[in-house]
Amino acid sequence: MITLPTLLCALVACNGDPADSGDSGAKGASAAKASPTPTGPPGTLFDTFKYSGPDDPALAAHGWQVRDGGGGPGVKDTWTTAGAAFLEDQSAQGGRALQLRSSTDGTKQGTKQVEVQSTGTNLFHGTFAARIYFSDKPSSGRTGDHVVQTFFPISSSDDSANYSELDFEYLPNGGWGSPGPKLDTTSWFKADPPDRVTRATKQRLEGWHTVVITATEGKAAYSLDGKELFTSTGKYVARENVDIHFSNWFIDLMPSVGGPRSWDMKVNWFYYKADQVLSPAEVQQTVDGFYGAGTDYVNTLPKS
Incomplete structure (x- = not known):
């Protein structure tokens, strides 16, 4: 008799994507060391961010880096690796999460x-999908900052002729003259001067949420916990290869709030499936299959 875990492991090894099994079910935290990359058809990237820290060689080997240095957005030139941690978190699927x-x-x-x-x-x-913990209040100190908690695919260069950016931005206290809490979903055609279309969802989001972006030739669609929020078409779509960013930053300085304060955003997992439009339910089924098989990392994308 073939048991369910045996079947899941076999599917990961043979097909590289357990969604095809039609199975679901999360498993407890697996070992911190990432699983071997499954073989199979190209087109999948999945990561549970089970690393020891920003300097873990596996983090770089898997194509991630923690920003350190200058530039914007927000308070320019204040980026640091010190804010990234990979922690045990019993509220997260699998028991671990990336904390920003x-x-x-x-x-x-x-x-x-x-x-x-x-x-x-x-x-x-x-x-493109991720499970993210958005915060409505600081983990320490007084509230009031115009903080932005974000997930977005974006072109590697702001100057690209085919610039592409698709944003989820959560602003618990609002910003840019608009009150919060709100979740902005924004599709960009050009960064400078700004050329974009956007929609704000007025909703308080403290806690874990699954955000999904589907990008096709003529459409970009955004959903939150299975509910479609916004769709852009025409020139406001992905037009070239993109990188993935998770960031937590301040629009401006607010000394009037008073005292030191810290804001946390967390990422449980990231999943990408090339050239396929998956429903949020299909995304979660696939992710549950990876967790059930004890798989922390998958990359069957074609080489650049």
């Missing part, structure tokens, strides 16, 4: 922003 902690005391010198991004990934059309 940004902090400020209202001064530039006392501000630290954090971003984790992929590097040189061969992602274009298909389904």
